[in-house]
Amino acid sequence: MPASILQIEDLTIYYGKALAVDGVSMMVEDGETVAVIGPNGAGKTSLLRAVAGLTPSSGRILFREKAISGLKAYEISRQGISLCPEGRRLFPELTVRQNLDLGAIMRKDHKKVKTDLENALRLFPVLKSRAGQMARSLSGGEQQMLAIGRAMMSDPELLMLDEPSMGLALMVKESISTSIVEITKAGGTILLVEQDAGMAMDISKKIYLLENGRIRLEGTAQEMAGNPHVKEAYLGIA
């Protein structure tokens, strides 16, 4: 049985008095892609932010069997969890290259950084031709690619992506799906948040459906694709 890389137990998040995530438990295993789907406001972003240490939460979060709840975001990042956040959050007044370099700023293995940079640029060739351009001047799709590339540059053990296909044209969406599949093929572990349930099912092994801050359903991609509720509400099939 593969080791669990991330284990979340009874995670609860309040914003003031408002309950956003309510007792969520889930698990991500080494080398697999796990997706969290659900409607707007379900708590998907809150969940990823809590794991990354950006949003306070209660419950337990274990990374490689070690509790990481309560650590600062930069400490969690240094332990090997990388979040590509909602809204991309690039450094707008820095170049594409500087943004990528910042992803690797804490790393000491400079040789591997070089090959990782080459890999990221192979995955997203457009970033290579834009290397000297300010991040703010990129198109939405290019910005999304840069955000993913930057998150990969820390060579994370767990890569978390918050709606990487948000607002992108179909073709760009597909190329992002392809890159996610490639990252997994290369041995990467991914926790993906996606509103596009179809895309999530194409590229992930396991799916959690989050509604109103709770796990409504969980299962393999096939199981979920066959579920009547999922079919009706998320795949648009009656």
Next chain:
Amino acid sequence: MVALEILIYGAVLSGIYALLAVGFALIFGVARVINLTHGAFYMLGAYITYALSVLLNVPLILSIIGGMAIVFLLAICLDRFIIERIRTTMINVLITTLALSLFADQVILQIFGPDNRNIPAVISDRVTLLGVDIAGQRLLSLIISVAVIATLWLIITRTRMGNALLATAQDPEAAQLMGINTGRMFMITMGIAAMMAALAGGIVGSFLTVAPEMGMLPIIKAFSIVILGGLGSIGGSIIAALLIGYLETIVAYLISFNATELVPLVVIFITLIFRPAGIFGKRRGF
């Protein structure tokens, strides 16, 4: 002749202003903190240099470095124990740093009294430059300002730490996701800026008055420079420091020395009314 005097004296003044304003802008740019103790750091730099060199006979250069070191530590404590807790509320930061700055003035007043003090010059000879007779120390202060600001610029644009600072300035949360300890970045910024202010205090002490309230006017000047240059912009504050330094020098020569203190205030009014984002318009990271 007057033109050359204005050129040289204006450069000296601009250099000192830039040394103060760039630090002030750096703190705002990286940490979004308007630090009103900045003038107190300048004043403390002067008084510590005075106490070490005149009262304790420590060599002057060591005294200036001692002043910078002590102010650096004070600034780091200020950030760590006070500003860290109130950073997100601008009004708390303003009131607290203003109060601390007045407190520092009072402490110095109690210890040293209200009399003006004088710090000896590192270079006490006068020199002639382009036919203008000038105190060696003034020229030294210009050279030091240029060297310090150039070094800071290189650190910010060329080093790993500089990259981390730029990232923190543009999006602290995203910077944390890169593994950057942003709290440490804020602290280092505060320390560096305070050290620059203390250096300014230590070197001007031979040709400007050293008195407990000496930090008040510079804070207004730093403020006007930073507003004119665009809040947080280092390049903008260097240029604005030059503009205000020269404006004051020109006013001193052509109108009256007493009118110079009006210059920064007029600049604040005019900028805020006609170009509230500063000469470079939209804020752009640095």
